[in-house]
Amino acid sequence: MADSLYSRLGGYDGIAMFATSLVGQAGKDEVLSRFWTDRSEDSISRERQLLINYLVKETGGQMYYTGRDMALSQVRIPSIVSY
């Protein structure tokens, strides 16, 4: 049987590295950085950990995602960011 996507991404450590890098880059992006400005370190750490948990769960790893669903947590994003 083929490895799960979770395994192919490097398991928990690979996904944690990816999520940390992604949030770091988004925080420096000209358009997106506003979402990470004037927020506490604790709030940003919580969000990063929720992103890791979400990605682990969705790719086949053994974590339980306790955050809000995507439609709710990203509700402001589509109207502000033009893709």
Ligand code: HEM
């Ligand atoms: C342009 C792209 C994105 C922007 C600007 C963005 C922005 C944000 C912001 C500002 C929050 C914090 C909301 C709050 O504390 O009220 C958040 C939460 C979150 N985002 Fe995103 N996001 C983006 C894309 C994504 C994607 C693609 C995923 C998943 C693959 C994701 C997963 C999450 C998760 C799991 C949370 C935590 C939910 C919770 O607080 O319960 N985000 N995002």
